[in-house]
Amino acid sequence: MSDCDDPAGLAPEVPTLGGQRCTLRALRPSDAPALQRHADDPAVAYNLFDGFPQPYTRADAERWCGTQHRELGFAHVFGIVPGGGETADQAADEVVGCISVTPQDGLWGSSAVLGYWLGQAYWRRGITSEALSLVTAWAWATMPGITRLWMPIYARNLGSQAVARRAGYVLEGRMPLAIRKSGQAIDAVMFGCIRPGMRPSEGA
Numbered sequence: 001m002s003d004c005d006d007p008a009g010l011a012p013e014v015p016t017l018g019g020q021r022c023t024l025r026a027l028r029p030s031d032a033p034a035l036q037r038h039a040d041d042p043a044v045a046y047n048l049f050d051g052f053p054q055p056y057t058r059a060d061a062e063r064w065c066g067t068q069h070r071e072l073g074f075a076h077v078f079g080i081v082p083g084g085g086e087t088a089d090q091a092a093d094e095v096v097g098c099i100s101v102t103p104q105d106g107l108w109g110s111s112a113v114l115g116y117w118l119g120q121a122y123w124r125r126g127i128t129s130e131a132l133s134l135v136t137a138w139a140w141a142t143m144p145g146i147t148r149l150w151m152p153i154y155a156r157n158l159g160s161q162a163v164a165r166r167a168g169y170v171l172e173g174r175m176p177l178a179i180r181k182s183g184q185a186i187d188a189v190m191f192g193c194i195r196p197g198m199r200p201s202e203g204a
């Protein structure tokens, strides 16, 4: 797929993906108030990279829900709406988190990196596990040149590691003191999966 069909150099809008526990859809400017409410939470930011604003202001949310989320450094970003089918939550159509898949280039051009967060009020309902499974299937279907999906996770973030496992990712390694978070060096773990039907190349 082309990552840059838009004259402004933005990624194309993502489709809607439906699950049992959540629906993933493109962000809209009108999502900013809800997104800010869920993102402006130190418990959400604690295990996210320092570039995730905290406090998360309305201006941050408006920028993100406008075009920032389609810039190629982030693409492709889905908003997470709780509920699949005709549940009350889905009728509210409120974005309570985001999940992204970002193709890499150069040396890592066979890989894409995933990232996700969910508003605390919705934790432990299986929503992110399902969202990750949906985006993983979408990435395999739409990114033929990508053979590996992966994410760096803080070693302390057991919840995210459980989510990754539930979606079929495996622990590939640990990178001691590789991450800088709030001025401190902390360990990262890498979770990844390779394209179904493919095997690691010789020597792996």
Ligand SMILES: CC(C)(COP(=O)(O)OP(=O)(O)OC[C@H]1O[C@@H](n2cnc3c(N)ncnc32)[C@H](O)[C@@H]1OP(=O)(O)O)[C@@H](O)C(=O)NCCC(=O)NCCS
Binding pocket: 043, 044, 045, 047, 048, 115, 116, 117, 118, 119, 122, 123, 124, 125, 126, 127, 128, 129, 130, 151, 152, 153, 154, 157, 158, 159, 160, 162, 163, 166
């Ligand atoms: C980590 C996070 C994405 C988990 O999302 P979630 O929707 O609550 O995860 P799920 O409900 O799909 O969890 C599946 C399993 O993960 C495990 N899990 C989830 N949160 C956990 C936690 N805080 N501690 C330990 N295990 C956890 C559990 O085994 C859970 O199953 P269970 O509820 O049946 O016990 C969410 O807490 C979050 O957004 N945190 C802040 C941002 C973040 O850490 N993003 C990931 C960066 S790599």
